[in-house]
Amino acid sequence: MKKSKLIGLASIALLSTVVLTACGGSKEDTSKNESGKDTNSELADKQEINLIETAEIPTMDSVLNTDAVGSIVMNNVFEGLYRKDLKGENALAMAAEEPKVSEDGLTYTFKIRKDAKWSNGDAVTANDFVFAWQRVINPTTAAQYSYMMSGVIENATEIAAGEKAPTDLGVKAIDANTLEVKLAADIPYFKDLLSLTMYMPQNEKYVTEKGESYAKNSDNLVYNGPFQLTDWDGTGLSWAYKKNDTYWDKKAVKLDRINVDVIKETGTALNLYDSGDIDQMKLAGEYVQTRDGDPDLINIPTASVFYLKYNQKRDGKDTPLANENIRKALSMAFDKQAYSDTVLQNGSIPADGFIPSGLAKDPKNNEDFREENGTLLKYNQKEAAKLWKKGLKELGTDKITLEMLSDDTENAKRSLEFMQNQLEENLSGLKINLKNVPFKVRVQLNNEMDYDIQVAGWSADYPDPINYLELFGTDNSNNRSNYSNAEYDKLLKEIGTTSLANPEKRWEQMLEAEKILMKTAGIGPMYQRYNAVLQKPYIKDMVRQLVGPEYSYKWAYVTKQ
Known part of the structure; x- marks a missing residue:
């Protein structure tokens, strides 16, 4: 899985996003998704899907995340200044508008959404970004992804080396809704970094109050993304997402719940798929050949x-x-x-x-x-x-x-x-x-x-x-x-x-x-x-990204079968 860092380039990327969709349904729901197209499908009464992962969640502390599974979960329960939309482009998230950028390209000033809330009702503030980013770069945190800020944010390299204090990081809360970021260099794809887990905010008051209990299970977290994590005990082989009613863009979220189980054997997963107990899975080995010609089978580059x-x-x-x-x-x-x-x-x-x-x-x-x-x-x-x-x-x-x-x-x-x-x-x-x-x-x-x-x-x-x-x-x-x-x-x-x-x-x-x-x-x-993926035809707008966290469920929904 899924991780990045210091520099910039010009021309990039072929395919950035694959949207796993399916046909069918009558034209009752005419709401539009993030790509601007009509969904034009009759929504199922029960907006719930069942998925699997092949590994456990190692951590839910966004500062410490290093793996693909954790990145997927965090991408759906937390949110940074931007998130990738259905087209794989940077869409405003916690940022209320595009930032003001200084003439030399080194200073970005962001406005934080005034309607952005944590799941406990607290407002998401500029300080939440300052707190989290300083945690990432602080050597005592031992965050492996601290290098993602080195050479990017002003003084990050020196802080990581122990030469400066974390408070010297080039990020500042001008007021509750204004975040100033100073860069170490004019990096063309700086915005692409801001949807990644190490650049996500954390509620300082909540993290401090929880202490060592923070992020140890789903009850010791607060969320600012489309979903809340639930039913995760910190080590187990199952968890779930439920729609986050405090999310600023909750009207765009159609799924009420996503159930996830860790299944490591392809044969077991295939039996669950065929029995209707799960709605999507990856195939590997000889199992791919057994489903040749199956209309549910999709081959996806990564x-x-x-x-x-x-x-x-x-x-x-x-x-x-x-x-x-x-x-x-x-x-x-x-x-x-x-x-x-x-x-x-x-x-x-x-x-x-x-x-x-x-x-x-x-x-x-x-x-x-x-x-x-x-x-x-x-x-x-x-x-x-x-x-x-x-x-x-x-x-x-x-x-x-x-x-x-x-x-x-x-x-x-x-x-x-x-x-x-x-x-x-x-x-x-x-x-x-x-x-x-x-x-x-x-x-x-x-x-x-x-x-x-x-x-x-x-x-x-x-x-x-x-x-x-x-x-x-x-x-x-x-x-x-x-x-x-x-x-x-x-x-x-x-x-x-x-x-x-x-x-x-x-x-x-x-x-x-x-x-x-x-x-x-x-x-x-x-x-x-x-990836050879089996996906039920009633699932639409399941976004799979070629870069960054693999899946985004914000716009996914279920049509009537």
């Missing part, structure tokens, strides 16, 4: 790239993955097309680089980044064996045992088994031990860097290659792999500072940065995900 993440130091000691040839060998030793065809079977395509297709275009010639940078780290069994042999010699051994970490879903288990078979077969002397754990545990092991190889994934928060590339900067809090390359770091710094005023130069530097990451096998790219 900006998610999955890769092997190599931890170069564990328990204070270098791992074999600190050797570049070992990393290269592993990255080239598995058949990506066979993996996509036999394990995933959902339309996903092999990835030979880190930046996905369809994310961003060259500001000079409009060419897609992936097409322009081409194939960088592809499957090559013969070359992998050669590099492996060289790496073993450099390490002074003929055998290596490595642990491979992933989630405990059915498809994750099949994926690891495929990788284990491919790598052990193609790299002589390699032993792979598999470790499948619940998603929340994997997040913890990643944060503690207590793993060797991890199957990881990244979904864009905003449509710019730097959203991926900066993940593996030496000082990035999301690196968690001990990868470090001085030339790569130098490029990242320039991309985020001196090159901002020169989009074409910045683009060339991002192309070069990806080449360095792949040349040194900082990661081993696996695939760009496509």
